[in-house]
Every structure is written in structure tokens, then in C-alpha cells.
Amino acid sequence: MTTVATDYEVVIGLEVHAQLLTRSKMFCGCSAEYSAAPPNTHVCPVCLGMPGVLPVINRRAVELTIMTALALDCEIPEQSKFDRKNYHYPDLMKGYQVSQYDLPLSRDGWLTIETEEGERRVGVTRVHLEEDTARLTHVDGPDGSFSLVDVNRSGVPLMEIVSEPDMRSPEEARLYLVKLRQVLRYAGVSLANMEEGNFRCDANVSLRPRGSSSLGVKVEVKNMNSFRSVQRALEYEVERQTRLLDGGEAVVQETRGWVESEGKTVSQRSKEYAHDYRYFPEPDLPPMQVNRELVSRLRAALPELPDEKRRRFEEAYGLTRYEAELLVESRARADYHEAAVAASGLRGDARLQRAKQVANWMLGDMARLQNAQNVDIEAVRIQPEQLGQLVAMVEGGQITGRSAKAVFERMWREGRSPHEIVAEEGLAQISGVDELRGIVERVIAASDRAVADYRAGKTEAVQFLVGQVMKQTKGRANPGTVRDLLLEILQNG
């Protein structure tokens, strides 16, 4: 008996929830910055859902959502409204969540990701605004298990970004998340940190025979706390569903939770028990008219976004796509590079040369130290103009490349200017023929073997002699000058 395994296509759609960077909560004046606050200290009757209180829309939250939507090339309809999503859970103070149902703030956008097969657009179905829930901490104590409720998070503005089922592999899902996080951070709308819980992701995944245009039965996967766990959970799901289908079994439409410690997903709720959220328009909030002026103002306020910036870095600085992509990974990194280049005041080819060198330092030694010591670009002690100065000193022949590495390491540790460090350590390059002649002569006198090799035609011996001079000068000698001098003396001698 032979079995022919079907070739499946993976279909993934993602729902991302991101907390917005507003000062106050979505519908009350409580501070939305609660991460360091003791439990239940950022609360008021409104976010506690007490009787008779009413919500008031946080205008800034609406603006940040529209900015996000614009960054994702969404349409912004003129009419929008809030709805109530009704369900009982102890993290929900009112017994309903104020969210958006049929008239979200935006719809129909996209995000470009860079896959192995090239650029691909992932559709963004909608970006809408809602409120976060309280945080539950489950405790298993000697007297049984119970849950503690921290209401600080209740009512924090939460944006939901729903993608189309356009991703075709767990890796693409990861790329989408990385890119989305980058855009949110660029736009300055969210910290977008998955580990800290202000950026959360649920995934819908299904399989279908390759070539089919209809969608298979989808499974919703929750509880993933990092990009890596999203990818792992999806890979697990793809395998699980493949196994089921190959074995002639049906995939059940359900919600499954990712259990990180066990590396698998487990069933949480099947469709028969799916919630009926009984959405209806929130009567406490009048519908919103999103005026076009506001939209243009917000569009104008959007900073340059990653794709645009990357293209500009390639063109303006003559960088490769790969280099440019690495530099624009975060706005701060890109800004650092630009500040270092701009400080030089150079024009034309000199500027391109400088930009390239700054990029080399940033993507080389600096990135190495950052990774090793887990230092964000914002916390790097070397100021951009100081890095520019270091590059300029190498270009101008004031120090050797070899000295520069040592200077860079001290700059990294101490945050001082390269000029100071070079002066202090006496690292200024020795290029003067007169200064070097004595040292070169002493080295030749002390290196009979190498001199003999040279005379026997082994020209590599010169390299050894250059190295000896560099050693004597602690790397400060100009290697070109040393070489010229060596050859002159050896040939004449």
C-alpha cells in the first residue's frame, strides 16, 4: 500500500493588540502608565466600572489609532463608532468591553514584508480601538486557588490590528510581527513590547491543499508571549493539522492555547462554546465624525516610516539594501547614523565615504558590543558626533585603523571624545620619515634572519619587518611610510 502525502498550503492571519502610548486611559483620567505602579492604584470609578459612571473618549487614543492606520495604508472612513462587546469575565469590570464592531476607525490597508521570495504585501483588514481589561493573577495557595485582580490595566487604550489570512508560513507570521512592531515604534504610538505585554498576538491558522482557493478549518492560537513562541506555536499547529489531515481526520474549529513549557498547543474552547458577544452600539458614546482635516494633520505628523527611510538610506548614503535595512531597524539607530554623518558637514563623495564608514562601525564593532552587553542604541555612551570624529581621524591619517579599534573601545566604556583619548594615550600616528628612520634602522639591525630572507627573494619578509616596527611604535606608525622606508634602506644597504 502506498500513501501519497498531500501538499498543503499554510494560511495564517494575525490579530495584534497593542497598548497605545497615551498619558491617560481610554475613557477616564487615570494614568495609563501603570507598569511600575502597585496594584489597584491607577483606578477610579470609571475604570472600576462602578454604577452610574460614564466613559469619555480619549482623543489622543483616537489620533494614535488613525496614525497607525495611515502608516498601514488603511482607509479612514468618516463615520466610526464604539460598540459594546458583552461577556462575563472577572477581568472585565463592566461585564462588557467597549470596542468597535462594524464601523472601525480604519480598514483595508497593508504591510510589506521581506520574504525569501522577495517583498510581499500582507493585507490589514482593520485597525480599531478598544479598552484593555484588568490583569488577573492566578494563585494556588494552601487554601485553594484564587485569582487576584489588578485594575490598573483596565481601560488602558488598546488598538487591535487584524490582518488578512495572507501569511503562508510561521516564518512569514514572524516577519509580519517584526515589521508591525517596527512600524508602531516608528510612529511612536506604542512601546510594542511583547514580553512586557503591551503587544499581544493571537493567530488563526489553517491548511488547505495547495492550489485550493477555499479556506480550511481554522484554529485560533493564543497565549504566545514572544515572537519566537508565535513561530514555534504556529509550527506546532501546522504539524498537528498536517498529521490530522494526512490521517484522514478533520481539524476542529477551536481555540487552542500555546503551552510554552511543553512546546505544544492545547484545546481551550471549541466552537460550540464560542462566545456570542451580543455586540450593540455603545449608547454612552455618540458616533464619531472623523473629519478630513484631522486625518491630513495626522498624516502630516507621521514620521518617515521604515520602508521609506530604508530607500532613502540606500540612495542618499550609497549603502547596500542590507546595510540600510539594519540601520533603519529602529528609528533611534537610523537617527544615530544620520547624526554622525551630518556632524561632519561633508558633501558629495566625501559624505558617502563617511556614511559608509559610520555604518561599518555601527554594524560592526558597535553592534558586537551592543549584543554582547545588551545595550540599546539609546544607551550607547558614544555620541554620534564622536563616532564621526573617530572616522574622520582615521580618514585624515591622524590615527591608524588599528589604534582606532582601541580608541573605540575606550569611547564605548567612557563616553569621551576620541581626541581626548588619542592625546592621553599618545596614539597619534607617526608618519614623519625622520621620526621613523631610527626605529626602522634598529629593527633591521636586530632582524638578521628576516633581512637574509628578503635578500634571498622572500618578499614576505618585509611584512614581518613592518610588523616589528608597528610593535615598537605600539601601532602608531603609518604602515605605508614604514614599508617605503624599509624598502629604501634594504635596497640601498
Next chain:
Amino acid sequence: MSRPLHELGVVEARELLQRREVNARELAAAVLRRVEEVEPRVRAYITVTADLALQQAAEADARLARAEGGLLTGVPVCVKDVLCTAGVRTTAGSRILEGFVPPYDAHVYRRLRAEGAVMVGKGNMDEFAMGSSTENSAYFPTRNPWDLDRVPGGSSGGSAASIVAGEALASVGSDTGGSIRQPASLCGLVGLKPTYGRVSRFGLIAFASSLDQVGPFAMTVRDAARMLRVIAGYDPRDSTSIDRPVPDYEAALGDDLRGLRMGVPREYFVEGMEPGVREAVLRAVGMSGELGAVVDREVSLPSTDHALAVYYILAPSEASSNLARYDGVKYGYSFQAGGSMWEEMEQTRGRGFGDEVKRRIMLGTYALSAGYYDAYYLKAQKVRTRIRHEFEAAFERCDVLVAPTSPTVAFPIGSRVDDPLAMYLSDVCTIPVNIAGLPGVSIPCGFSDGLPVGLQVIGRPFDEATVLRVAYALEQALGVAGRRPAL
């Protein structure tokens, strides 16, 4: 002075206080004595705040002494127990909020206090304002001062009865489908439901958010106008309140109705209407003509019939969501017997809510459910729009509409409790006004079998001034205002 202090009107009392002919402490004490005397029979209050009232009265006297009096300084009022009062138990007539003491004031109570009103207590009501007789109070029914065996109407029965019984000079209630106007009609006083958005709902425990509105009760139209002026106005904490100036409603009152176009929508003279009610209402319509109004009896609001159905879809839908927060975890009644979290939440709600509240939660949950939403909620919203348009059309040819407030006078206690549908019909003339968000006032227009009959005057959105002007002119001409039963 011939009349006892507890029978003073608001404006009248305020003038006596201003002239220092009476002080606020004496007035509060007189009202509290009256409460002691008649409350065992009337039961208008869930909570009497005697100490607080005397303290507030003392403050009022101090303000008056410094000539800093406000529009209501020293005037004793009753506040329906659906409005949150910081530090004072607020139950909404429900077991589930037994012992709930809010840490904040409703906007309306804050406004009353800012103008110097003195709170006598919290008025009894149907649980969560769901009812038309105050029999659905989880605590006890309130009785109609005109006949203690009859209901005062509802849901703001306590707010209405307290004034007629001399237990307050004025009060505030809430009106979702008639809960101010209907008890005003049944108790023989003035009750006004303002335009939706005229008065802030902040701190008003929600029943049906798109219909709820707070309004005043008083013995006279002038007093009601004073009360409205105090509580009306924009509040940034209520996004559905409207930022429009509040006129001096008292200044707009006048004796005649010359040039006024008054419509009498025929659909409001419903089947089952008591002849005595019809007679009293038609007498008032006739009087309007004599006062110079042009009476138009051809006005039609054809969708009136559907208003009740629309209301019993929309209001329970919103209520099912508004009441979801009462789970015994955060405040109020909590059933605890060592069961699981879900069991205890269910028990809390099962024991904490009364039958009518549960009935409406079920109705609303059903109407909003997947597969039923379009047929019920959405359809009801469409009919709501149509009802609104019909009113708009009527107001193109009329300045006000007049109609009965309730098809019947006060009914005996217990006569409708087992027949929810009959109870719902009590509000058939008031509900369309909430559906359309319009202002409406009920004033006494006569008596039938010794029981008061109310006339409803309905106006354009935010035209409370005209509504009150018509009510005032009729009140002066009809001469039935201010009558009180012997208790």
C-alpha cells in the same frame, strides 16, 4: 402663616428664606417631623438622611447669612435612589446594591448641592427603575398619598409621593419610559422629563442609557422650572450631554397661549383609556383654545402603536448590558458560600435581582443574540428612527403636543403585579417621548373618582421653555395645581 412649612413651594420657600422669615434649619426640621409622621404610611424613602439634612440646612443658613444663597439654598428635596450620593447608601431599589455607598456624587446631586438644596433622603423606586408602580422596589412599595391602597406610579414613586405627602418640597427622578411623568400624573403633581442630553447622566445608575434622563418633580410648574434650571446643562463627563446654554425657564412663564399651535395626536387617546381621564384631558385642551392656542386635532403619529414594542426591545437590550457589572465581586450584595467563582456570581445575581429585572435581562439578552439581532434590535432601531421622524413632522405644524400622561388614574396595589403586560401599558403614552428623546411634562389637569389625572405636554428637542410656558398657563387656568390629600 396659615400653611405648614412642609407644604411650601420651592420658590416660595426660597423667598421666605431670603427674607429670613424662616431659616433653613426650621424648614428642614419641619419636613423631617412630617417624614416621621407620615412615612410609616407612605414609605416614600429608602433612606432618610436626617442628620445630613440638618447639617446641610445649617450650612444653608450660614450661606444665607453671608448673602451667598443659590437658587435652592435651604430647600429640602428628595433624591431618587438611582442617583449616586457620595457617602450615602445608593441602592437603585435593588437588593444587589444593598449597602452600596458610592464614593462620588451624581452630577445632578452635585448641582443641587451647589445651589444649596438640602437632601432629606433617597426616594423609593422600582428596582433599577424597571416598573410603573414602585411595587418592584426590593425594599417595600410606596403608597399613593391620595389613596394609600393605590400605587404612586413608578418607577420614581418615592420622588413623587414624597412631595405630595409633604416629605420634601421638590425632588429629582429619572425617566426612561415615563418614570417621572407617570407617577407625577398618578400623584397629582408636576413632573418633567427633559430632552435627552439636557441633563447629565453622570452618576445616574443606568437602566437604558439611550433613553434615561433625569428630571424634576414639584408641586407647581414654576418650582419645576426652578429645579430644571439648576440640574440642566453640559457636563463633560457625560458625552451624550449637549453643550447648549440653559435658559431662565421661570422668566419664560406666562399666562396666555396666544399664537401657540397645539397638536392633539389622536393615537394617544388609546383604547382602554378611562373616561374620567379623557374628560379631564379634553377639558384642558378646550382651555388651551380659550387661552389663545390654535388647537390642531388632526395631528397623527401613526407609529405610536409600535413604540411599546420598540421600547421593550431597546430598553431591555441596553439593560442586559448595563446590569452585567453587578456580580458581587466589587461592591454591593455578594453571595458567598464557598462555591466556585462562577457559582457565586450566579447565586449573587439570582438572589440579588428581582423578577422584573431578571425578566428584562433575559429579554435583552435574547434580543441581542446572534441570529436575532437583526430581527429585534436593528428593526427596533429603524422603527425608532421612524417615530422620531413622525414627531419632527408633527412639530413642523405644532409648537407642542398635548396628550394624556397615563390612560388610567392610580391603580390598586397588587392589581397589575402578576400581569407584566398590563403594567407595561401604563406607559403607552409616555414611552414614545423617550424613544424620540423629547422633553415632556405632566401636570395635574383634574380628578377622576377623587384621584389625580395628568396632562402631558410634549415639545421640540431642547424647547423645555415652551413646554413649561404651556404647562404654566394651563396650570393657572385649570386651578387644580397644589392640591394635596389629607393624610
